[in-house]
Amino acid sequence: MKTRTISLILVVVVTLTGFAWFFRQLSFVSVGLAANSEVQRALRQSLSDQKSLARSDPSHAAVYRQRFEEVRLLLTRMEILSLTGRKLTSALEGTLLALVALVIASGSTIYLIEHRRREQRLVQLRESLMALSRGEPVASPLGKRRDLIGRISLMIESTSNAIDRDRRRMRSLEHLSSWQEAARRHAHEIRTPLTAARMEVARLLSWAGQQLPGEQAALASAQASIFEELERLRAFTTAFTSFAMLSPPRLVPLDLARFLDDFTGTFASAWPGLRLESQQGGGERCEVMMDANLMRQLLVNLANNSAQACDGRTGLLRLRAWREGKQVLADVADDGPGIPASVRDRLFEPYTTTRQIGEGMGLGLSICKKIMLDHGGDLDLVSSERGATFRLTFPAGDELRG
Amino acid sequence: MAPAQVRFRSAAIACLLALLGAAAPRGDVPHVFARPDGAILIRLPASSLTGDRVKTQLRSGLTTAFVLVMKGRDSEDHERKLGARVEIRYELWDENYIVVVIDGTGRRESRTIDSYAHLVDWWSRSPILLGAPSPLRQSGAVAVSLEMVPFSPEEEADTQRWLAHSLNTSSSRAASGQGAASPQPSEGLLDIIIGTAIHRQAILSFHWDVRVEASPPK
Numbered sequence: 001m002k003t004r005t006i007s008l009i010l011v012v013v014v015t016l017t018g019f020a021w022f023f024r025q026l027s028f029v030s031v032g033l034a035a036n037s038e039v040q041r042a043l044r045q046s047l048s049d050q051k052s053l054a055r056s057d058p059s060h061a062a063v064y065r066q067r068f069e070e071v072r073l074l075l076t077r078m079e080i081l082s083l084t085g086r087k088l089t090s091a092l093e094g095t096l097l098a099l100v101a102l103v104i105a106s107g108s109t110i111y112l113i114e115h116r117r118r119e120q121r122l123v124q125l126r127e128s129l130m131a132l133s134r135g136e137p138v139a140s141p142l143g144k145r146r147d148l149i150g151r152i153s154l155m156i157e158s159t160s161n162a163i164d165r166d167r168r169r170m171r172s173l174e175h176l177s178s179w180q181e182a183a184r185r186h187a188h189e190i191r192t193p194l195t196a197a198r199m200e201v202a203r204l205l206s207w208a209g210q211q212l213p214g215e216q217a218a219l220a221s222a223q224a225s226i227f228e229e230l231e232r233l234r235a236f237t238t239a240f241t242s243f244a245m246l247s248p249p250r251l252v253p254l255d256l257a258r259f260l261d262d263f264t265g266t267f268a269s270a271w272p273g274l275r276l277e278s279q280q281g282g283g284e285r286c287e288v289m290m291d292a293n294l295m296r297q298l299l300v301n302l303a304n305n306s307a308q309a310c311d312g313r314t315g316l317l318r319l320r321a322w323r324e325g326k327q328v329l330a331d332v333a334d335d336g337p338g339i340p341a342s343v344r345d346r347l348f349e350p351y352t353t354t355r356q357i358g359e360g361m362g363l364g365l366s367i368c369k370k371i372m373l374d375h376g377g378d379l380d381l382v383s384s385e386r387g388a389t390f391r392l393t394f395p396a397g398d399e400l401r402g
Numbered sequence: 403m404a405p406a407q408v409r410f411r412s413a414a415i416a417c418l419l420a421l422l423g424a425a426a427p428r429g430d431v432p433h434v435f436a437r438p439d440g441a442i443l444i445r446l447p448a449s450s451l452t453g454d455r456v457k458t459q460l461r462s463g464l465t466t467a468f469v470l471v472m473k474g475r476d477s478e479d480h481e482r483k484l485g486a487r488v489e490i491r492y493e494l495w496d497e498n499y500i501v502v503v504i505d506g507t508g509r510r511e512s513r514t515i516d517s518y519a520h521l522v523d524w525w526s527r528s529p530i531l532l533g534a535p536s537p538l539r540q541s542g543a544v545a546v547s548l549e550m551v552p553f554s555p556e557e558e559a560d561t562q563r564w565l566a567h568s569l570n571t572s573s574s575r576a577a578s579g580q581g582a583a584s585p586q587p588s589e590g591l592l593d594i595i596i597g598t599a600i601h602r603q604a605i606l607s608f609h610w611d612v613r614v615e616a617s618p619p620k
Binding site: 047051065068069072073075076077079080081083084087088090091092095 | 462463464552553557558560561564565595596598599600601605
């Protein structure tokens with residue numbers, strides 16, 4: 001800092017001295033021309049000549065007199081310039097020197113202010129890096145300036161966001177994985193006694209039929225009732241299994257916008273109370289790496305939820321994909337009653353449902369979330385004025401391929 | 403020579419002249435005298451008009467003004483000032499001097515003098531009225547100063563306009579092929595500098611301490 005200040009002062013002093021010296025040389029020349037004795041002598045000679053001419057040619061005396069007066073006026077001005085030249089030079093020098101000093105002072109002030117600001121921003125940058133190293137979230141503190149420091153700050157912020165996003169994804173994945181493990185164990189624990197119970201019930205009813213031949217009808221009714229309940233338990237276990245045994249995606253490059261178009265065409269009449277509408281505009285290519293079967297399963301799950309939420313009236317499900325930076329986003333939005341605020345926070349947790357007990361397992365959105373996390377993306381509920389809007393986030397396909 | 407050296411030399415010469423003036427014979431000081439009607443007049447010494455610098459200035463063709471100021475005290479011992487001005491311009495065509503005297507009462511009188519010798523003669527013989535009646539004491543010490551201003555306000559204004567116009571419009575005039583256009587008032591920083599620098603200022607001054615005499619010298 002000290003060296004910089006000394007250098008700055010030296011530059012200012014050398015510039016001002018050099019300018020003063022240069023201008024002094026220049027102004028001495030210009031004023032010297034005006035006060036030049038030879039010029040004045042020539043003008044005086046001209047005056048003398050005009051007078052001589054007037055005497056020798058009286059008929060044109062008026063002309064010579066006029067010329068004489070013109071030269072005399074010029075001579076008067078030259079005389080005054082030679083008398084005041086030094087003062088004029090000094091005034092010009094002083095003014096220009098003051099102007100140059102003002103320019104240099106302004107420049108130096110701006111430089112020093114900018115330097116101080118840059119130092120402050122560097123300190124903030126260092127604090128951001130420290131926060132990043134501690135794993136804390138970093139918000140860009142350096143304004144919107146797009147200089148080197150500003151760009152580095154944005155990179156830090158972007159890195160922090162990416163780390164935060166990955167951390168959340170990992171948490172979700174771990175959470176869902178533990179749920180999957182629990183579901184797998186429950187399914188296993190239920191399935192074995194369920195099979196045994198089914199066989200024992202069949203054997204018991206067969207024995208009872210032999211012992212009580214007159215009660216065949218009552219026994220058949222009891223068998224149907226018991227088997228219906230056992231079937232419900234089996235379906236419950238199957239759902240557990242499908243959640244627990246979710247296969248990893250087989251990723252291939254696909255255009256998500258086109259996929260959504262195809263989906264709305266194929267499933268146009270799959271839900272009688274739900275109209276599907278694809279809103280792809282501009283022909284923007286939204287290439288992602290995805291498993292088409294899993295993605296179809298995800299969309300079917302979401303559409304099922306929307307169709308059930310419509311509760312008898314005709315609903316509309318809009319699908320739209322677009323690219324945003326290094327990501328491809330897709331919104332699946334219905335115009336139903338929306339998600340109650342009470343379940344929004346745990347919407348993607350298993351066994352969370354808004355339906356009546358016995359009408360659903362509450363695993364559909366968990367499966368959807370897992371599918372998206374397995375794609376390296378995410379699934380979120382975004383706020384909307386009406387209905388429910390789910391946003392699918394994919395890393396862009398070209399970014400993944402590098 | 404550097405301006406500082408010039409100033410130092412001028413100051414040294416002025417001091418020397420002042421010393422010489424103090425030691426000068428009686429004829430080199432002005433005569434201040436009171437008339438019976440109470441008017442105070444002054445008669446300037448010829449030496450104040452015969453110096454080389456004054457002679458050169460007078461021959462330049464510019465209107466040279468001599469500003470005369472006399473300081474004294476009135477009967478109540480208050481300082482009072484009286485003044486007069488003499489303007490001399492050498493007419494280059496007619497080769498004569500046009501002299502205008504504005505005395506202490508504001509009266510203006512002009513005359514034409516045909517030669518420098520006659521001008522010096524007139525200068526040393528003609529008394530200039532400073533006040534009638536004078537508020538000063540009719541006898542006592544007075545300080546007289548005479549300053550030579552090298553050009554008139556009209557010449558000053560004309561040169562300012564000409565220079566400003568030349569600097570401001572020289573390029574456009576050259577482009578349009580016009581001749582010497584008449585000077586017009588212009589604005590800007592350059593004009594302010596010119597107005598400040600080209601300004602009337604005394605280039606020579608004389609100072610005397612004399613006494614008011616009762617009658618004109620022989």
